Amino acid sequence: MSNDTHHDDASRNRAASPDEPLIQGHNYDGIEEYDNPMPGWWVWLFWICVAFAPVYVLGMHVFDVIPTYEEKLEADQAELAKIRTAWDAQNPTFEASNAAIAGFVGVDEAIAAGRELYSANCAVCHGNSGEGLIGPNLTDAYWIHGNENVDIYNVITNGVLDKGMTPWGNILAPEERSRLVAYIRSIEGTDPEGAKEPQGTLYEETLYEEDES
Ligand code: HEC
Secondary structure, X not given: OOOOXXXXXXXXXXXXXXXXXXXXXXXXXXXXXXXXXXXXXXXXXXXXXXXXXXXXXXHHHHOXXXXXXXXXXXXXXXXXXXXXXXXXXXXXXXXXXXXXXXXXXXXXXXXXXXXXXXXXXXXXXHOOOOOOOOOOOOOOOEEOOOOOHHHHHXXXXXXXXHHOEOOOOOOOOHHHHHHHHHXXXXXXXXXXXXXXXXXXXXXXXXXXXXXXX
């Protein structure tokens, strides 16, 4: 203390009254300094950080018990891949095939659901009963794009843009499109009022096959 040349007045280190701020004893070219200690919480935080730093550095880079950002990312992505695989297993992507769509054809619930979808989305162009309007008659045995289940499914999915048939692939789910095929199959041969003149190729078999059964 006696060597402290800046400590020119030790008594100034103590405040005269509690209201008066403590002044550090030193004086640099007339500049004095308040003796305000760091708040306790700050000092604690500081020491906790100091204590934590070596734990963190050694844990991450030497003992490898704390995962690095890259390791965490890799682990999380592996986890995500597992969730995706499980999801895919539970929700197999619908493969449009004659056989798969045949699972909908003739099924009452599928036809009823298909009828609703049809009224909401298709009737404007194909008529309320499929008799044809802007779009072709869907009840006759004439088909422009083929009359296999999958042909009808594909027209619904991809549309015929230059002829004014909307593609529904991004609007209706595969199951919904299959229900529409089921509905269209169910109205085949119904010969509704105001039926539009035939368009396309005649496919006799299907129509009479349905009639015979
Ligand atoms: C904006 C009018 C429009 C809407 C809406 C529409 N279609 Fe069409 N559709 C057409 C036209 C036009 C064609 C004829 C395409 C051609 O000439 O190649 C067609 C063709 C078809 C065909 C093929 C017929 C054949 O003879 O091969 C099917 C099946 C069909 N539509 C089903 C549907 C279904 C199901 C919906 C509702 C989800 C629907 N369409 C909605 C206009 C429409």
